[in-house]
Amino acid sequence: MPSLKDLRNRIASVKATQKITKAMQMVAAAKLRRAQNAAEAARPYAERMDRVLTSLAASIGPGAQAPALLAGTGRDDVHLLIVCTAERGLCGAFNSSIARLARDTANSLMAQGKTVKIICIGKKGFDLLRRQFEKQILEVVDLRGIRSLSFADADTIGRKIVSLYAAGEFDVCTLFFSRFKSVISQIPTAQRLIPLGLAEGEPAAAPAAVYDYEPDEEQILATLLPRNISIQVLRALLENAASEQGARMSAMDNASRNAGDMIKKQTMKYNRSRQAMITKELIEIISGAEAL
Amino acid sequence: MPAFHFELVSPERLVFAGEVEAVVVSGTEGEFTVLKDHSPMMSTMKPGVLEIAETASKKARFFVRGGFADVAPSGLTILAEFAIPIEELDGAKLAADVKDAEEDVADAATDEARRLAAEKRDQLLELKNALKL
Structure with a gap:
């Protein structure tokens, strides 16, 4: 049976924690709005890029030699997994669900006898994957110093990927991040970057217009494909940022609610034992008086 | 002049969208002006100034780097890695920045840092x- 003082202390400490979680929730809500706006603002570019690449790829035709970034190396022995996570924790299952998806993929690839290499963007993913894949992690990209993501940041990563690819370090590249669906739902996603998986479908609609190319198709593709990779990385990072704040917001909301429940329970317990004590003292006084 | 739809998009946001009369694009193989009903074409762009004439009198100028122009029957779309209105550029500040960047190149300790600094310069x-211009 804890003493009254113990109970009082515990209530005070839970209250302090609740204040912190509430504040974190509020901060996450504000950041979420900004991150969401950034993610939405980046969408038009990615959409247009997709459209342009699809029509270019269709026009290049099966006969011509497609660039390696589009068609792949023709093998799939070495896989590069790019795992984007947050730099900080306290956001529910956000980091671990991305890491789990990446780990499962890596395990199943290795079971098929393929080589797996990993690049971690964000410290948390590295922390989670380090134990199992220490030797396979090529690099950890630290984004802690960056306040708002810009294209230049994503471009650095994108160029690194392209140069690794050019050096023949891997055959297939997959990007892991969390797609932002809503505040309470973020979907861990794996997206193939190289070779590029363009939406197959009705290419018949696109070549209705005969395009002039300046310079020719191959050269345009050669400049656009690396840029597309940077764009996809940027998009993943922006979606991730929004997801992270959303996940943190709901995690902190839960934590505040739990703290509230706990405070209620402890206060009840505190009052009960306080009353029991008073009753006990009264009984002692009365029975003392009766004895006289 | 008849107007057509024009969009200037950078990775971070939609910079400009609206009906315009003419756009002067500095393509890799030379400058060209896009008017309404231009034949469909795609072109990469060299870094330079993009001139937009919303009407004959109302003009806007953007500096564009890493651009790509897509002229479609529905209008012109320019994808740019970096786009900024000319008015937001300040000559004196730019000169100072260039000087800073040159010093960075000179001071750079590693090859990687030097390459980055040189790129910035x-x-x-x-x-x-x-x-x-």
Whole structure:
């Protein structure tokens, strides 16, 4: 049976924690709005890029030699997994669900006898994957110093990927991040970057217009494909940022609610034992008086 | 002049969208002006100034780097890695930045840092040259 003082202390400490979680929730809500706006603002570019690449790829035709970034190396022995996570924790299952998806993929690839290499963007993913894949992690990209993501940041990563690819370090590249669906739902996603998986479908609609190319198709593709990779990385990072704040917001909301429940329970317990004590003292006084 | 739809998109946001009469694009193989019903074409762009004439009198100028123009029957779309209105550029500040960047190149300790600094300096020089037009 804890003493009254113990109970009082515990209530005070839970209250302090609740204040912190509430504040974190509020901060996450504000950041979420900004991150969401950034993610939405980046969408038009990615959409247009997709459209342009699809029509270019269709026009290049099966006969011509497609660039390696589009068609792949023709093998799939070495896989590069790019795992984007947050730099900080306290956001529910956000980091671990991305890491789990990446780990499962890596395990199943290795079971098929393929080589797996990993690049971690964000410290948390590295922390989670380090134990199992220490030797396979090529690099950890630290984004802690960056306040708002810009294209230049994503471009650095994108160029690194392209140069690794050019050096023949891997055959297939997959990007892991969390797609932002809503505040309470973020979907861990794996997206193939190289070779590029363009939406197959009705290419018949696109070549209705005969395009002039300046310079020719191959050269345009050669400049656009690396840029597309940077764009996809940027998009993943922006979606991730929004997801992270959303996940943190709901995690902190839960934590505040739990703290509230706990405070209620402890206060009840505190009052009960306080009353029991008073009753006990009264009984002692009365029975003392009766004895006289 | 009849107007057509024009969009200037950078990775971070939609910079400009609206009906315009003419756009002068500095393509890799030369400048060209896009008017309404231009035949469909795609072109990469060299870093430079993009001139937009919303009407004959109302003009806007943007500095664009890493651009790509897509002229479709529905209008013109320019995808740019970097786009900024010319008015937001300040000649004096730019000159100072270029000087800083040159010092960075000289001070760089590693090859990687030097390459990055040089890249930054070149980009600033491009901006500066564009302003002098």
